[in-house]
Structure formats: C-alpha cells, structure tokens
Amino acid sequence: MSQTGSLLAALKRQLRAQGYTYADVAQWLGLSEASVKRMFAERHITLARLERICERLDIEFAELVQTMQTDERRLQELTQAQEQSIADDHELFLVAVCVLNGYSFADIHRQYRLSEAECTRQLLKLERLALIELLPGNRIRRRVAPNFRWRPGGPIQQFFQQYIANEFFRSRFDSQSEKLLVLNGLLSRAGNDEWQQIMQRLAKEFHELCERESALPITQRFGTTSVLAVRQWQHGLFKDYARPPQK
Structure with a gap:
C-alpha cells in the first residue's frame, strides 16, 4: 500500500x-x-x-x-513455524481466533470452557508470538496490522480448508443468516485477474465492517465465515469428455 x-x-x-x-x-x-x-x-x-x-x-x-x-x-504475518505451533494446539488456536476477532478476556472465559489460568496461559503464548500484548487486568491489545493474514497455504489455512471440507458445506444454506452463490462462466486471464481484484476488495470491505462493529457488545456479534474462491478449474468428469487441444 x-x-x-x-x-x-x-x-x-x-x-x-x-x-x-x-x-x-x-x-x-x-x-x-x-x-x-x-x-x-x-x-x-x-x-x-x-x-x-x-x-x-x-x-x-x-x-x-x-x-x-x-x-x-504491526505484525502482518507469522512465520511457518509460528503458525504450526498454533495449528498444533487447538486450545491456543481457539484463543488466537477469539482475540483476533476482538474478544476480551472475560468474553473468552464466559463463552468457552477455559479456566482463567488456562486462558491466561494461552494469552501469554500469543504474547510471545507478538500477536497481542497482555496488559494489567487481563486487558488484551492486538498487535496485528489491519491487513494481517494467515500464510497462503500455511498450517492455519490448511486447517481451515480441512474443516471447511468436512463441516462448512454441510448445510442447505437456506436460513436467514446463510447464503451460497455458485458462479460459473468463461473468463480470459485478464478477466480472471479483474475478478480476483474484486474479491480482494470484498475481503477488505468485510474486515472494515468487522472493525465498524467492534464497539458492539460481544453478545450482539456472531461468528461469521465467508468463503471466496476462484480457480481455472473443471470437474474431472468433464475432463474425460474434453477434446485434446489443437496444435
């Protein structure tokens, strides 16, 4: 930027x-x-x-x-080893996701079955990773940049992909809080690049919306996951019927 x-x-x-x-x-x-x-x-x-x-x-x-x-x-990305340490410890992973989404110490303790000692222990681990600063009174100050992201293809992203494959799409997406859009069309490489830029702007708007609502009580905010993906891809079944490219 x-x-x-x-x-x-x-x-x-x-x-x-x-x-x-x-x-x-x-x-x-x-x-x-x-x-x-x-x-x-x-x-x-x-x-x-x-x-x-x-x-x-x-x-x-x-x-x-x-x-x-x-x-x-501020921190924009963790190292491979740092992400792996979080991915390998599900309790630490839970607390990391909570604090990155603006949870307070009390919010974490109230919403999850973690004792104050367990919660403090995990927060101290995140402080050593420079994700947060743990202040007096168990106040949490995030030390990540607004554009912080998990490493592309890294341990955390792999964890999410595995979770999404097993759980995320087990829904009819017909409730008021859910929506599934499957788009299919023909794009040039330039058109594909433009669509990716649009997706990036959507991601930025999502994070800005989260920031705007961060002042609301945690009881009025709910975990929301959105998946944006694009590939030059065709189902293997269709590939079996495809003609070989002309020379």
Whole structure:
C-alpha cells in the first residue's frame, strides 16, 4: 500500500473510533457524501482537506502520521513455524481466533470452557508470538496490522480448508443468516485477474465492517465465515469428455 493509502487507512480508523461517518466528513468539507467516498477510494486528498478533518477529530497531523507508522510496524504475518505451533494446539488456536476477532478476556472465559489460568496461559503464548500484548487486568491489545493474514497455504489455512471440507458445506444454506452463490462462466486471464481484484476488495470491505462493529457488545456479534474462491478449474468428469487441444 502507498503512503497515501496507509495515511487514509489510518484516518478512516480514527473516524470509526470516534463514531464519525463519510456523511460527517462531507459536511465538514462542504462536499457530497459520494465525493468523499470517491476521495477515499481513489486515495486523492488535498493537504488542506486532510488538516480540516484532523482538526474536527481533534488530532494533530503529526499524530495521524505517527499512527500510520505504528500500524505499518504491526505484525502482518507469522512465520511457518509460528503458525504450526498454533495449528498444533487447538486450545491456543481457539484463543488466537477469539482475540483476533476482538474478544476480551472475560468474553473468552464466559463463552468457552477455559479456566482463567488456562486462558491466561494461552494469552501469554500469543504474547510471545507478538500477536497481542497482555496488559494489567487481563486487558488484551492486538498487535496485528489491519491487513494481517494467515500464510497462503500455511498450517492455519490448511486447517481451515480441512474443516471447511468436512463441516462448512454441510448445510442447505437456506436460513436467514446463510447464503451460497455458485458462479460459473468463461473468463480470459485478464478477466480472471479483474475478478480476483474484486474479491480482494470484498475481503477488505468485510474486515472494515468487522472493525465498524467492534464497539458492539460481544453478545450482539456472531461468528461469521465467508468463503471466496476462484480457480481455472473443471470437474474431472468433464475432463474425460474434453477434446485434446489443437496444435
């Protein structure tokens, strides 16, 4: 991400933290909400407008830059060995997923059959992995970057894939909280690349939505898993009928 993109990402987090929306920013700058959305999406903003927003947020421009730099230093990915240590310990894996989703110590202890001592032990392991900082009073501060991800093809992703294969699709996807879309069509390599970029934007919107709702009580939020996948792929049955490529 460019420095402008990183700076605007830090600004958006400041807006969310103080409960402001694009509509508020539009009012401050005398613009339409659509113009503000486009300004953030295209990562194009004048210094005067940036300073005006900082003024309304009661933060110095230098503070915003410092926040951006702090975010950039946060953990973006674990090593293969670190992920393996989490994947091999299901109790640690449970706690890791909880804290990455914003659970407090009390939330974990209340929702799962872990004693306070067991929960503390696992949190200390995550602190050694630099995923979190365990503060006095068992407060948890996440140390991961907004774009933190599990390693592609790594131990955690492999665990999820195995779980998804065995459990995730055992549903009719007909309840109010479920939806399954299977899309099939013909795309060029360029079209495939464009679709992957759209999927990446959807993933970003999902994480931003999680951030916006992070202030809600844990009792009002529920584990939500979304699977986005694309392959140049054809079922083996169809391959048996395919003609060999012409030379």
